[in-house]
Amino acid sequence: MSTIESPASITITRPDDWHLHLRDGAAMASVLPHTARQFARAIVMPNLKPPVTTAALATEYRARILAALPQGMAFEPLMTLYLTDNTEPDEIRRARDTGFIHGVKLYPAGATTNSAAGVTDLKKCYKTLEVMQELDMPLLTHGEVTDQHIDLFDREAVFIERVMRPLRRDFPELPIVFEHITTKDAAEYVAEAEGPIAATITAHHLLYNRNEIFRGGIRPHYYCLPVLKREEHRLALVTAATSGDERFFLGTDSAPHAVHTKESSCGCAGCYTALHAMELYATAFEQAGALDKLEAFASLNGPAFYGLPVNEGTITLARETWSLPATVPMGEHDLVPLNAGEQIGWKML
Numbered sequence: 001m002s003t004i005e006s007p008a009s010i011t012i013t014r015p016d017d018w019h020l021h022l023r024d025g026a027a028m029a030s031v032l033p034h035t036a037r038q039f040a041r042a043i044v045m046p047n048l049k050p051p052v053t054t055a056a057l058a059t060e061y062r063a064r065i066l067a068a069l070p071q072g073m074a075f076e077p078l079m080t081l082y083l084t085d086n087t088e089p090d091e092i093r094r095a096r097d098t099g100f101i102h103g104v105k106l107y108p109a110g111a112t113t114n115s116a117a118g119v120t121d122l123k124k125c126y127k128t129l130e131v132m133q134e135l136d137m138p139l140l141t142h143g144e145v146t147d148q149h150i151d152l153f154d155r156e157a158v159f160i161e162r163v164m165r166p167l168r169r170d171f172p173e174l175p176i177v178f179e180h181i182t183t184k185d186a187a188e189y190v191a192e193a194e195g196p197i198a199a200t201i202t203a204h205h206l207l208y209n210r211n212e213i214f215r216g217g218i219r220p221h222y223y224c225l226p227v228l229k230r231e232e233h234r235l236a237l238v239t240a241a242t243s244g245d246e247r248f249f250l251g252t253d254s255a256p257h258a259v260h261t262k263e264s265s266c267g268c269a270g271c272y273t274a275l276h277a278m279e280l281y282a283t284a285f286e287q288a289g290a291l292d293k294l295e296a297f298a299s300l301n302g303p304a305f306y307g308l309p310v311n312e313g314t315i316t317l318a319r320e321t322w323s324l325p326a327t328v329p330m331g332e333h334d335l336v337p338l339n340a341g342e343q344i345g346w347k348m349l
């Protein structure tokens with residue numbers, strides 16, 4: 001692609017989303033076309049109710065996704081399993097045998113949306129992790145400790161010390177994706193660690209710091225987990241994403257929630273960006289003067305880590321201003337996308 005700083009458009013290899021929430025049923029049917037328009041493939045998170053804990057459940061979930069895909073749209077869901085204290089090692093073998101399950105997700109119990117069935121103590125999973133390491137099955141981590149005594153803004157940094165370092169010492173060959181990193185600590189850890197480790201970065205964590213949650217009042221659509229951090233952390237994430245380091249790749253963490261569950265006295269965590277993800281990433285990369293690094297981050301580094309082919313075909317993003325809708329349907333409800341009603345300066349054609 002072009003390396004000119006302010007091109008009228010950019011064309012890159014068709015990208016993938018390496019961290020996505022699609023939900024299920026009617027909600028999934030409403031949001032799926034947004035992602036399928038933007039991305040060829042996505043790593044589909046397993047935090048349904050009940051969670052996707054077995055290869056059989058993932059097989060059924062995948063079939064429901066493919067059945068909901070509008071005619072003429074090409075999209076490949078890359079499935080994941082939800083790790084629990086009781087996941088059997090043989091379940092990993094069954095998952096590997098499907099050929100379409102590409103990772104096992106660690107949700108520390110209580111860390112985020114639908115994580116109640118998550119892992120209480122990683123030591124309980126060691127036999128299963130051994131098989132994952134043997135089969136080269138990536139562990140995808142929501143990297144926050146759940147200790148209520150730890151300040152919310154410090155939970156990712158503490159996770160590195162309490163969970164990630166011991167885990168990587170015990171399983172040095174296990175491929176790990178540190179999902180949706182939000183801190184300088186995580187960006188530096190991933191850049192410097194030995195062995196097979198990578199990280200996904202969301203568009204909203206590249207564009208916003210924590211002020212955004214409180215600008216002019218409390219703004220629930222900017223609340224996600226891990227929560228937005230200080231500006232110095234945002235800058236470190238931009239540096240990592242635009243560095244060309246192949247350990248960093250795109251994961252939107254687009255997380256649809258019905259509007260009434262976010263605009264509430266105890267609102268859910270999650271930002272919806274599936275509608276305009278590539279436009280947001282282009283904005284962030286342009287601000288950093290690094291549009292020429294967008295293709296590696298969005299389309300090349302993820303497949304290399306997961307051992308999958310790079311997509312065929314391209315997408316074009318044009319410098320064109322358009323407005324995000326105030327809401328979009330989500331099953332029988334509506335959701336409010338991030339940047340609802342705002343203008344954005346790039347448009348995916």
Ligand SMILES: NC(=O)N[C@@H](CC(=O)O)C(=O)O
Nearest residue numbers: 021112113224225255269270
């Ligand atoms: N990111 C979020 O704030 N929410 C995600 C869960 C997650 O990725 O932690 C969701 O499922 O809604």
Ligand SMILES: [Zn+2]
Nearest residue numbers: 112142225226
């Ligand atoms: Zn998460």
Ligand SMILES: [Zn+2]
Nearest residue numbers: 019021045253
């Ligand atoms: Zn997520």
